[in-house]
Amino acid sequence: MAEIKLNNLTKRWGDFVGVDDQSLHIKDREFLVLLGPSGCGKTTTMRMIAGLEDPTAGEIWIGDRMVNDDLPKDRDVAMVFQNYGLYPHMTIFENIAYPLRVRGVDKSEVKPRVEKAAEQVELTQFLDRKPKALSGGQRQRVALARAIVRTPKVFLMDEPLSNLDAKLRVTMRAELKHLSRELQITTVYVTHDQIEAMTLADRVAVMKHGVIQQLGTPDEIYNDPANLFVAGFIGSPAMNLINGSVRNGMFVTTGGTQLVKLDAADRAKAILGVRADDMQVHDAGQGDIDVTIYAFENTGESTLLTVQWGKQRVIARGDRHLRKDQDEVVGISLDPDHLYLFDPETEDRIRI
Amino acid sequence: MTGRQRKQFWRAVHAALILVAMFVMLVPIVWIFLAAFKTHVDVYQLKLFFTPTLENFGIVFDDPYRLGQKLFNSTIVALVTVVIAIPIATLAAYSFSRFSMRGETMMLVIILATQFVPAVVIILPFFVMFRDIGLLDTRVGLILVNLAIVMPFAIWMIKGFIDGIPMDTEEAAMVDGSSRLQVIRNIVLPMAAPGLLTSGIFCFIIAWNEFLFALILTNKEAVTLPIGLALFKGEEGDLWNLLSAAGIIIMAPMFVLALMIRKYFVQGMTMGAVR
Structure with missing residues (x-):
């Protein structure tokens, strides 16, 4: 030894x-x-x-x-x-x-x-x-x-x-x-x-x-x-990485959608990381943002929703009893305690 | 023609072609087999049915032909060649396969290139050298020449077999506590054994059949079987029955060896020589 x-x-x-x-x-x-x-x-x-x-x-x-x-x-x-x-x-x-x-x-x-x-x-x-x-x-x-x-x-x-x-x-x-x-x-x-x-x-x-x-x-x-x-x-599915910027304490996606409150200084370019498990799926209108389902997958122990978010696709994990279909609109909300911010140039973590 | 008839037709063509190929290859050998058991009188007639005799085999071993001595020379030369060539070739092949050396590819190509030199071209320097150091008409001289002929071939062939042994296995043995030599002895040699056997037999066949060098470099003491055949060209013409009997003596060990390595033959050809 x-x-x-x-x-x-x-x-x-x-x-x-x-x-x-x-x-x-x-x-x-x-x-x-x-x-x-x-x-x-x-x-x-x-x-x-x-x-x-x-x-x-x-x-x-x-x-x-x-x-x-x-x-x-x-x-x-x-x-x-x-x-x-x-x-x-x-x-x-x-x-x-x-x-x-x-x-x-x-x-x-x-x-x-x-x-x-x-x-x-x-x-x-x-x-x-x-x-x-x-x-x-x-x-x-x-x-x-x-x-x-x-x-x-x-x-x-x-x-x-x-x-x-x-x-x-x-x-x-x-x-x-x-x-x-x-x-x-x-x-x-x-x-x-x-x-x-x-x-x-x-x-x-x-x-x-x-x-x-x-x-x-x-x-x-x-x-x-x-x-x-x-x-x-690390993680399966991989962590969602969303391109955007930080403006006035909000993360704004590249498409211009105000997404979530962030306690971070303004920056022109940032990547927001969120795991599929740290997103909740709601009915349309009840989450932070409404999105269209690109694909719905049932793995048995849970469901995976790939949703179209402007030009980007994001995967959220839903309850195993959730049943949705392609092209349906659902509401998504992000868990504010489990968000990660990265600098796209240096790829380093920005602590928030 | 229906599909089935067409299939039968091509199958017949297939069979016919094989028969033709077999005929072309086997007829001379069959002829020799028959002639070896014929008397001097029968030998010029293409009879398939005759009273077979064994007297030819007796004559070739008697004076003045004394095939026994040539058989002995051939056996010693071929065996010693193999016994020396295989261990050396194995070590060389292992080095080529597992270590990277400066100019490794070049060396391998040069080794192979020696095989492309026509024997007739280098036979004169061999003759002069051997005359000067007294190796003319000796078995030692013939063994040296045969080594030069079979070594490149053996190195390439054995390298192919060693390349086929996964590196993982050797590395596992090294981590398990073996030195490099222990790896070779305990792992590489047993795993390459079929390849070494095949290469050995190939080398034996090459040395056994070698004709040109033996013809020029020997005249009495160290004469080998293939040269011995020339004895049967006498004043009374070619003694085909004796020639055939001697031919069978030359071929017999080849048939036995071919049977032994049948299984590895194709593998040996594709693994070592071609790749």
Whole structure:
């Protein structure tokens, strides 16, 4: 068990910057998720921690040791890969036992430890099979068992659930969370799926273009996004971002509709952010503004109304019993306590 | 023609074309098979039915032909070539596949380009060099030449197989605690084994059939089977029955090997050589 410190870490390939001078302190036993779209540098960051990629500049510390020049095998980390990275010519038992065997663990000790790891991921009955004979979810469990068989200092997980189908992903997510609480080992988890990030993480680092945009608890990044990118990336459906301006304490849309009272200084250009859940749907004439329904979707647990708002479309979440139809007019009101204002030029949050 | 008749017609054309191709390819081999069991008298007649004899096989191993020694030379040269070529080619192919080096593409192209040089062009320098260092008419000399011939081929082919091993698997092994050599031994070699076997057999076939270099660089001690065939051109004309018997001895191991690697043949061709 150990903390991880990244000091001014940079990775460049020629002119391309993968990770740009980033520092990050991951606490002992913390579950940290690196979240971002593809190409944001999250996987590169993890691969540098694992030793599979050499940093261009900066330091990597695991515990009290700088590991920059250590080979992957000497860093005492375990990694779960997106494509599982199993050894197809070995049985499941041999796969799980490999980290022990190659490190020269005593033979009498290997068997009980492999069996215990297999039990933790419910694989006991498959130990004699080859990976080819297992399903995707089972293969991912083998990869997990191989990682936990050896109590490493750090777990690294590179999009471990993204190759599974949607239903299995939810089950495996819960299993992962359970396992990580049980094992209490510092974990770095890479994903582009914000739900995985929200549900699994102690803290989330949202990345874009090799730069950490915001580091915080899932609560913080959801309810208090630092900038336009984080606001738009977290949440499903994504936060509505409405172009307009602030005039005399009111937010006015680009189309000229006075929308909502805002305690902010006047500015010619601003973006108002509001989540679908922070909008109420009323009958026509009863909300802050009347809008036409562009599309009505019933997801079962709630309803989603895409409404035409001047030239922009906005998504509001309605009650699950609400029934409306396309082209109907409804009233919408915004929750004044959960509005976010952004500067469209710098993309920074304007605190209100 | 109805649709069904048309279908039958094309199926017949299909079958006919295959038969023609088979005929063209197999007739010489069938001829040799028949001739090998014919007596000197029968051999010039295209008889399909005759009393078969095994005496040809006896004669070719006796004086003055002594095919046994040539068989021994061929076996040693081909086997040693493979045993040396495959491990070296594997390491080279692994490096080409997994490490990026300055001028890597250039090196690969140059290695491949050596295959385009006609053997006749470089045979004279080989002869002169071998004469100077005393390698003429030795098995060691032939092994060296064969290595030069099969290595580029083996490197390209094995590289194709190693390229097919997912990087994830190797990286997992490294994080799990393996050194680079352990990764190669525990992960890459077992996973590439079918490819290595196929490449080995291909190399064996090339070395076994090599003719031109053996013809120029040997004359007595290190003569191989393909050169041995020339012995049967005597003063009394071509001894076709003996020639055919020797031909079968040359071909037999090839047939066995071809059967063994049937499964990997296409894979080997497409993975290694073509890609």
